Amino acid sequence: MPEVQLPPTLTASRDGDVGILRLSRAAKRNALDDQTVIGLRRYFMEVPEGVGAVVLHGEGEHFSAGLDLSEVYLSEASGPIDIHRGVLHSQMWHKAFQEIQFGRVPVVSVLHGAVVGGGLELAASTHIRVAERSAYYGLPEGQRGIFLGGGGSVRIPRLIGVHRVQDMMLTGRTLSAEEGHAAGISQYLVADGTGLDKGIELARRIAKNAAMTNFAVMHALPRIAESDPATGFFMESLMAAIAETTPEAQQRLKDFLEKRAAKVLRGD
Numbered sequence: 001m002p003e004v005q006l007p008p009t010l011t012a013s014r015d016g017d018v019g020i021l022r023l024s025r026a027a028k029r030n031a032l033d034d035q036t037v038i039g040l041r042r043y044f045m046e047v048p049e050g051v052g053a054v055v056l057h058g059e060g061e062h063f064s065a066g067l068d069l070s071e072v073y074l075s076e077a078s079g080p081i082d083i084h085r086g087v088l089h090s091q092m093w094h095k096a097f098q099e100i101q102f103g104r105v106p107v108v109s110v111l112h113g114a115v116v117g118g119g120l121e122l123a124a125s126t127h128i129r130v131a132e133r134s135a136y137y138g139l140p141e142g143q144r145g146i147f148l149g150g151g152g153s154v155r156i157p158r159l160i161g162v163h164r165v166q167d168m169m170l171t172g173r174t175l176s177a178e179e180g181h182a183a184g185i186s187q188y189l190v191a192d193g194t195g196l197d198k199g200i201e202l203a204r205r206i207a208k209n210a211a212m213t214n215f216a217v218m219h220a221l222p223r224i225a226e227s228d229p230a231t232g233f234f235m236e237s238l239m240a241a242i243a244e245t246t247p248e249a250q251q252r253l254k255d256f257l258e259k260r261a262a263k264v265l266r267g268d
């Protein structure tokens with residue numbers, strides 16, 4: 001029973017402290033129409049109480065075919081070309097994906113089949129990407145005559161470099177799951193059909209972390225990484241002081257020192 005009002009193209013469920021959100025528009029290869037993008041924003045703004053991490057995955061053979069092209073095709077009924085409307089449309093995506101990247105809890109995406117255009121932009125806004133071997137990545141905007149619009153120009157080059165994004169967009173080149181993994185898209189590469197279990201396993205681990213550490217990793221780390229070093233070192237020292245003085249950190253430190261906490265072992 002979804003606790004958040006969602007469109008029929010999204011299905012929410014729960015496994016303990018892990019929220020699971022499924023793109024549920026397989027007939028259209030999980031193409032992202034406006035109601036789905038707005039629904040994504042709403043879900044991540046209202047992540048149910050008690051959920052410590054979310055897994056995002058797609059129904060059917062593909063994670064997502066990207067932007068629903070029928071919504072940007074301007075038929076005669078759509079009225080005159082309106083640049084302002086285009087900007088607002090892109091900004092609607094930005095707001096939704098910001099809510100994922102800088103939201104309440106870390107998000108693990110599970111990728112399979114086509115992860116293209118806006119689908120790759122969506123994946124890039126999540127924190128951990130688990131790719132099944134069937135996954136492949138493409139940015140067919142060049143072929144469609146359009147451009148990235150869901151924050152991909154900002155996020156995807158940070159994952160794989162401007163040169164690879166230019167190659168994919170200019171030549172239509174797709175990357176296989178293995179190529180994408182080597183380039184930096186996915187942190188995990190798993191067998192077909194095992195991605196969701198892996199994603200849930202990772203999300204369970206994430207949900208067990210101290211909430212302040214997860215917050216710092218989501219909100220402080222990326223900003224520190226992009227700051228000039230002097231500002232970054234100072235922001236890091238502040239974040240470290242905030243985290244270590246929380247009661248939860250103190251309890252966890254005590255548990256370790258009194259031999260009640262797990263050690264860090266090879267293969268963890």
Ligand code: 1HE
Nearest residue numbers: 027028029031065066067068069114117118140148149150
């Ligand atoms: C769609 C879309 C879509 C499928 N918008 N309707 N994205 C693309 O350019 C990718 C376009 N899609 C494809 O290349 C293929 O559909 C797939 C490789 C993903 C899957 O192929 P396949 O053979 O399994 O499915 P299909 O027969 O092509 O599609 C099934 C239906 O989904 C069909 O509709 P139907 O009514 O004829 O059954 C397709 O029209 C529909 N469909 N993809 C609308 N994308 C914020 S800016 C982001 C910019 C971008 O994302 S650009 C990339 C857009």
